[in-house]
Amino acid sequence: xxxxxxxxxxxxxxTARPERWxxxxxxxxxxxxxxxxxxxxxxxxxxxxxxxxLYGITIDIVRxxxxxxxxxxxxxxxxxxxxVDLSVGxxxxxxxxxxxxxxxxxxxxxxxxxxxxxxxSLLAGAWNGILVALLQLQPIVATLVLMVSGRGIAQLxxxxxxxTFENPTLVFLxxxxxxxxxxxxxxxxxxxxxxGLLVRKTAAGLxxxxxxxxxxxxxxxxxxxRLVKVMAYTVSGLCAGLAGLVAAGEIxxxxxxxxxxxxxxxxxxxxxxxxxxxxxxxxxxxxxVIGALIIQAVTTSILTGGLKPELTQVxxxxxxxxxxxxxxxxxxxxxxxxFGRRRA
Amino acid sequence: xxxSYGTPLSRRFPSLTQQxxxxxxxxxxxxxxxxxxxxxxxxxxxxxxxxxxxGNAVLGVAAVGLTFVxxxxxxxxxxxxxxxxxxxLAGMMVERWHWSPALAVPAVLAMGCAxxxxxxxxxxxxxxxxxxxxxxxxxxxxxxxLTIAPDEGRxxxxxxxxxxxxxxxxxxxHARIRLIGIFFVxxxxxxxxxxxxxxxxxxxxxxxxxxxxxxxxxxxxxxTKIAIYAISGFxxxxxxxxxxVDMGAGEPSAAMGLxxxxxxxxxxxxxxxxxxxxxxxxxxxxxxxxxxxxxGLTLDGRLISWxxxxxxxxxxxxxxxxxxxxxxxxxxx
Numbered sequence: 001x002x003x004x005x006x007x008x009x010x011x012x013x014x015t016a017r018p019e020r021w022x023x024x025x026x027x028x029x030x031x032x033x034x035x036x037x038x039x040x041x042x043x044x045x046x047x048x049x050x051x052x053x054l055y056g057i058t059i060d061i062v063r064x065x066x067x068x069x070x071x072x073x074x075x076x077x078x079x080x081x082x083x084v085d086l087s088v089g090x091x092x093x094x095x096x097x098x099x100x101x102x103x104x105x106x107x108x109x110x111x112x113x114x115x116x117x118x119x120x121s122l123l124a125g126a127w128n129g130i131l132v133a134l135l136q137l138q139p140i141v142a143t144l145v146l147m148v149s150g151r152g153i154a155q156l157x158x159x160x161x162x163x164t165f166e167n168p169t170l171v172f173l174x175x176x177x178x179x180x181x182x183x184x185x186x187x188x189x190x191x192x193x194x195x196g197l198l199v200r201k202t203a204a205g206l207x208x209x210x211x212x213x214x215x216x217x218x219x220x221x222x223x224x225x226r227l228v229k230v231m232a233y234t235v236s237g238l239c240a241g242l243a244g245l246v247a248a249g250e251i252x253x254x255x256x257x258x259x260x261x262x263x264x265x266x267x268x269x270x271x272x273x274x275x276x277x278x279x280x281x282x283x284x285x286x287x288x289v290i291g292a293l294i295i296q297a298v299t300t301s302i303l304t305g306g307l308k309p310e311l312t313q314v315x316x317x318x319x320x321x322x323x324x325x326x327x328x329x330x331x332x333x334x335x336x337x338x339f340g341r342r343r344a
Numbered sequence: 345x346x347x348s349y350g351t352p353l354s355r356r357f358p359s360l361t362q363q364x365x366x367x368x369x370x371x372x373x374x375x376x377x378x379x380x381x382x383x384x385x386x387x388x389x390x391x392x393x394x395x396x397x398x399g400n401a402v403l404g405v406a407a408v409g410l411t412f413v414x415x416x417x418x419x420x421x422x423x424x425x426x427x428x429x430x431x432x433l434a435g436m437m438v439e440r441w442h443w444s445p446a447l448a449v450p451a452v453l454a455m456g457c458a459x460x461x462x463x464x465x466x467x468x469x470x471x472x473x474x475x476x477x478x479x480x481x482x483x484x485x486x487x488x489x490l491t492i493a494p495d496e497g498r499x500x501x502x503x504x505x506x507x508x509x510x511x512x513x514x515x516x517x518h519a520r521i522r523l524i525g526i527f528f529v530x531x532x533x534x535x536x537x538x539x540x541x542x543x544x545x546x547x548x549x550x551x552x553x554x555x556x557x558x559x560x561x562x563x564x565x566x567x568t569k570i571a572i573y574a575i576s577g578f579x580x581x582x583x584x585x586x587x588x589v590d591m592g593a594g595e596p597s598a599a600m601g602l603x604x605x606x607x608x609x610x611x612x613x614x615x616x617x618x619x620x621x622x623x624x625x626x627x628x629x630x631x632x633x634x635x636x637x638x639x640g641l642t643l644d645g646r647l648i649s650w651x652x653x654x655x656x657x658x659x660x661x662x663x664x665x666x667x668x669x670x671x672x673x674x675x676x677x
Contacts, residue, residue, distance in 0.1 A: 084475070137664055140419060141607075141617055145664075148604045149657025155650035256650075265479050278473055300538050313487030318481040321466065324477075327471045 014025035022275050023095030029273070033297045041304060047274075054180045057300065066184035066253030067092075067260075070243040071267035072288040073188075073195050074125075074236030081157040081229050082212045082280030083132055083139035085236045086299055087124065088267055092260030095121040097154040099245060100163040100254035103170060103234050113163070118241045124150065125237015130232030145266070154256035164253035174249020184246045188246025188289075191239060205283075208232060212280025262313075266295055269320045277327070345497055362399065364670055365614030365663075367621040369629045372612075372659075374444045376636045381578070384643040390519035396635035398525030402427060402587045402599060405528055407606040408535045409579025411627045412572045413540070415612050417552045417619025418467065418474040418607065420573065423580040424473070424482035424602030430584025435499035435594020436492060438506070445505035460577020464570030482603065488669050489596035499594040509589050524586050529628075536624035548572060552619025609634055609659045616667055633659070 037044040037057075047056035069090045078085045099117035102108040124146060131142035165171075176183040198204030207228045210218040219225050243263075248254045272278060273294055274287025297311045298319070323329045348444045381388035397404065406423045413420045430452045437448035459481065493499075501507070509523040539545035549569040550558040557566045587598050613630030615622025637655055 021370060064615045104485060108484065131661075137668065138617060141611070141660075141664055145657050145661045146610065148601075148660065149654045152650040152653025152657065156654065160650065199667065262483070265483055268476070268479070272476075278476060308491050310487050310490035313483045314491065315486065315487075317483035320480045320483075321472070321477065324472050325466075325470060328472060334470075 010205055016065065022284060023287055023290070025285050026274055026294065030290055030294050030297065033294060033301065037297070037301055037304075040301075049180065053177050060298045061293065061300050062185050062240075063182040064184070065292050065301070066188040067243040067246055067271055068263065068266045068292040068295060069188040069234075069289050070191055070239045070246070071263055072270035073191055073285060074239030074285050074290045075267040076271050076274070076276055076288045077195070077199070077208055077232040078236045078285035079140075079268070079276055079278060080208045080212045080280055081232045082215070083229065083232070083276075084263050084268065085125075085128060085233060085240075085309070086140060086143040087128060087137045087146035087150055088236065088240040088243070089214075089260035089263040090147050090154065091121050091124045091237055091240035092247055092263065093151055093254075094124060095241035095244035096159070096248030096254040096259050097157040097163070097256050099170065100165055101157050103167050104163050104165050107293065110167055114170075114245060115174075117245060118238065121237045121244065122234060122242025123237070125234040125240070126230060129236065132233060133226035133229035154254075154259075158254055158256050160256070162253050162255045164169030166252065170249050171252055172249065173245050174247065174251070176249075184250070185241060191242060192285060192289060195235060195239075199285070204228075204231070206314060207289055209281055209283065212283075231312070265316070265320070266292070269316060270295055272320065272327075273323050279323075328341035350447070365667060366623060366626045366629075368666065369612060369614045369633070369663075372430050372666065373629050373633050376633060376640070380636055380640045380643075384640065387639070390516060392639065394519060394521040394525055396515075396632050397528055398522035400441075400631050400635045401522075401524040401528040402583045402590060403602060403605050403634070405531050405586055406580045406599075406602060407609040407627050407631055408528075408624060409576040409583075410603075410606045411610050411615060411622065411624055412539070412548055413474075413576045413620055414607070414615050414617060415548050415622050416569060416572050416672065417553075417555070418569070418572065419478065419607070420460075420463075420480040420576045420580075420632050421603045422459075422463070422485055423583070423606050424460070424604075425482040425485035425489065425575065426580035426601035427458075427584040427587050427602055428583045428597060429485040430456060430494050430594040431587045431591070431598045432489050432559065432594040433501065434537040434585060435501055435571050436494075439499050439501060439594070441493070445503060447561070449505075449585060454585065456460040456577040456581025456584070457574050458577070459584055460574040461570060463577070464573030467573065468566050468569045482631055484670065486596075488565045493596040497596070497663065500586055501592055501594060506589050506592065523563070524589055527586065531579070532624050532628050535579075539568060539624060540598065544568065544571070546603065549620060552616075552621075554620070585606075601604060605634060605656065610661045611667075612659055614663075614667075616671070618671070 034044070041057070044057050047054055047059060049055070071092075075088065095117035098120050099110075099113045102113035103110055104114060126238055128143050128146060131137050131145070132139050134141070172183060173187075174184065178186050199208065207218070207223050210223055211225050211228045212219065215225050242261075246258060247259050270291035271288045273291035274284050274289070276283040276288060295316065298315060302312045302315060303309055377585050386392060406427060410420055424527055433455070434448055434452050435444040437451065438445055443451075456512050463481055467474050499591075512523060514521045514523070514526065539548060547558070547563050550561065550563055551565055551568055555565060559607055583599075588594055591598065609630035610622070610627050611617060611630070613622070613626030613628070615626055634656065637659075638652055641651055
């Protein structure tokens with residue numbers, strides 16, 4: 001009879017809920033919104049195929065949500081390191097502006113122009129990372145610098161004009177489709193897969209979580225805290241660059257003033273709804289994607305419900321506070337107090 | 345280092361190192377002004393100088409409120425949206441619902457105060473991140489502003505209350521000094537006095553210096569923190585009224601991105617983003633610097649708004665880096 005030594009459960013890892021339950025709340029919220037929409041608009045879930053493309057309200061939600069999904073993927077890593085990236089909207093404007101200007105004004109072919117746009121957004125992200133990690137500025141302020149001047153740089157590139165284009169490759173980025181699926185969705189899924197592999201199949205994810213949980217402990221454990229932070233912000237910049245290209249392709253133009261305006265809150269909101277704590281530490285990429293879908297579903301519901309489109313901003317603001325309150329231990333205790341000694 | 349109750353009088357005047365941010369701000373301000381005066385005719389002129397204040401009165405009043413928040417170590421991103429919301433709300437009240445300004449103005453100011461109070465409660469009692477709460481506030485207010493706005497988007501204000509301050513001005517020689525500029529200075533002086541000479545003001549500094557210590561010293565941390573956000577809400581509501589007067593209209597999309605300019609003005613003015621160190625005088629200088637840059641770029645003939653953004657961003661970076669180096673130097677000393 002062989003005796004097997006059972007590994008003792010790690011006493012340090014004390015999770016409030018089993019791992020697999022963490023996606024439950026975001027998924028439940030999404031299901032609730034879908035259910036509500038099904039009652040109001042019965043054809044909500046119907047999908048039809050026209051000219052080899054899928055059409056339907058849900059496809060529309062996923063397509064429109066793809067920009068926020070892209071931003072949220074990068075933002076998840078940044079927030080997991082205990083930071084925040086306020087510059088994603090401005091970086092979107094920069095990458096769209098650079099690519100469109102090169103193609104339209106300088107007659108570049110699309111591929112190198114897209115490359116330049118992405119390299120610029122990569123540099124923008126690295127710049128944020130350097131400010132945060134090496135100069136040790138507070139993330140809010142460090143990324144605020146680029147949030148202010150990023151739009152200025154984008155306007156400088158387009159010389160203040162809205163650059164419109166008909167280039168099929170660029171338009172494809174925003175409204176093309178592969179295998180019936182919108183290209184933007186495929187791009188978002190591919191990015192999710194790539195970043196997911198990066199953080200879950202290498203040690204990068206572990207490093208990010210350790211830096212977010214306790215930077216000092218991470219440093220003593222030999223994690224190169226600064227490099228990890230620079231990497232997180234660089235990925236966020238690159239994701240924002242991709243989102244900017246999609247946004248430009250969608251409206252067939254680069255509008256330095258409007259593209260990605262206020263998208264930073266959408267991205268942060270998506271990450272928070274998805275169950276990643278704002279204080280840093282554990283993160284959930286899939287949760288953030290579901291969060292982005294929830295936001296877009298709510299937005300679409302408001303629009304199809306015939307309410308004023310401006311109300312979406314009000315709803316988003318209230319939802320973000322509500323979700324944060326639900327995650328706040330103090331709030332839970334205050335609410336749960338009347339129900340006796342329940343563990344909140 | 346913050347001023348505490350027990351420090352001897354000689355120590356109450358901050359040391360040179362602590363004043364260095366303020367001094368460097370003043371130097372930059374003077375330099376920019378000198379460069380402007382040399383390069384452009386009409387720059388070194390009393391009316392241009394007074395226009396630095398009047399043209400930036402909205403920003404200035406909001407930045408004064410924000411100074412309290414940043415001094416306490418927090419941040420308020422909702423100031424710009426508050427200006428937009430108040431401008432359209434006050435416009436609707438007076439022009440469409442025919443309220444008397446004597447009723448409408450206190451009502452919107454109370455609204456601003458209440459909104460700030462709510463943000464303060466969320467931040468203090470439920471320990472939510474200040475940037476998140478106020479970012480959400482920014483969305484809610486801008487959304488509300490666009491929702492209550494009439495279909496044509498903006499409201500022209502014809503009531504005497506809004507017209508009077510623009511038709512009247514103080515003449516100094518040939519220079520016409522607009523009333524809103526004087527109003528901005530007036531608000532700034534009140535805020536400076538409150539910060540310097542009241543118990544509340546000292547509590548703000550103590551809170552920003554080290555919240556834990558302030559708590560252990562028995563200072564009313566919670567009350568102070570909530571009051572700070574209420575003051576910021578009040579000041580940005582006040583800035584909304586100033587915007588009504590300045591534009592002669594209520595506009596829901598007014599002051600887009602003002603929060604960034606306001607933060608820039610406060611930070612350039614030498615207030616530490618970590619809290620505890622800073623002055624309203626610095627904020628005024630910060631607003632002045634932004635005004636000089638704007639005017640200089642305008643006089644340059646290339647009215648290029650994007651250069652303003654880039655220069656403001658660069659200055660912001662310069663000053664926070666300077667702050668960082670100074671804090672490190674002070675910590676080592």
